[in-house]
Amino acid sequence: MRRRHLLAAAAGALLAPRTGRAQQARRPVVGFLSISSAAAVGPSLLPAFHRGLGEAGYGEGRNVEIRYVWADGSYDRLAALAGELARQRVDVIVAAGGTIAALASKAATPEIPIVGLAGDDPVRLGLVRSINRPGDNFTGVVQLVVASVGKRVELLRELVPDMSVVAFLDNPRRSNASNQVREMREAARALGLEVALIEASDDDALRSALSAARAGAGGLVIAGDPFFFARHALIVALAAQHALPTVYFFKEFVSAGGLISYGSNLADAFHRIGVYTGAILAGARPAELPMAQQTDKLELAVNLGTARTLRLSVPVSILIQADTVIE
Known part of the structure; x- marks a missing residue:
């Protein structure tokens, strides 16, 4: 039930007037940052992300550009890759590489909206102020990695x-x-x-x-x-x-x-990230999008x-x- 409410709230943001970056005439750009590789993520997880984006009314190559950056398993590369996306002033950063990618993205920019995965308590990690009202520029999905x-x-x-x-x-x-x-x-x-x-x-x-x-x-x-x-x-x-x-x-x-x-169901998490990314492109603020918790998945x-x-x-x-x- 909670999952339906969260996704409905994100989808509902699509009905709001488009403001900020979404008003620009140019095609919005999403920076997709992963600690993993295209080979590991691509087959099952990227389609789930794109499905979520599609439900929010966005399609790669149609009305949104996606720039993929892969760390290929190297923690050392994440800070530089996140910093490069921030310098490019992308419209949204998708931190799809677990907590470490989320932290690198958050450190790279206090302004650009970030949608990501957290494998531990995002409040304790400093990613958000609270689960229900993140309060800053980060939102996304909490996975119960430790609890399982x-x-x-x-x-x-x-x-x-x-x-x-x-x-x-x-x-x-x-x-x-x-x-x-x-x-x-x-x-x-x-x-x-x-x-x-x-x-x-x-x-x-x-x-x-x-x-x-x-x-x-x-x-x-x-x-x-x-x-x-x-x-x-x-x-x-x-x-x-x-x-x-x-x-x-x-x-x-x-x-x-x-x-x-x-x-956790990783494909489901990527789907939720896609929905949230689309909602933000349409004008929603990450500060007001509750973190989705995968207790049901x-x-x-x-x-x-x-x-x-x-x-x-x-x-x-x-x-x-x-x-x-x-x-």
């Missing part, structure tokens, strides 16, 4: 009941790294599991980390992180190479051959083919909860 870590541990324990040590792959460069580590330790402790913390922020470290996880743990939980999503094909391949039961944070990992995932996906390869039996208790089952 405990559920991922529980799912992995059901799949690997004799596991005593669980590895947790984290990126120490992420803004909310300590929050997810704390949530992971608490969830593992409740299940009587020991946590082996492994870290990676580049491709070589990823390869070493998954090799270490296989040597000392019965399964692996991947922290919700934009860099890991940008490298999801590599991570899935490494987990398969090491025959390591792994639980992920987005369905896209499972579609690429991963075992199981639990987390946590989803479970299972790849039975991967489970068979790993010689794991997927319990009925998991199958009946699953939103997506890949045979």
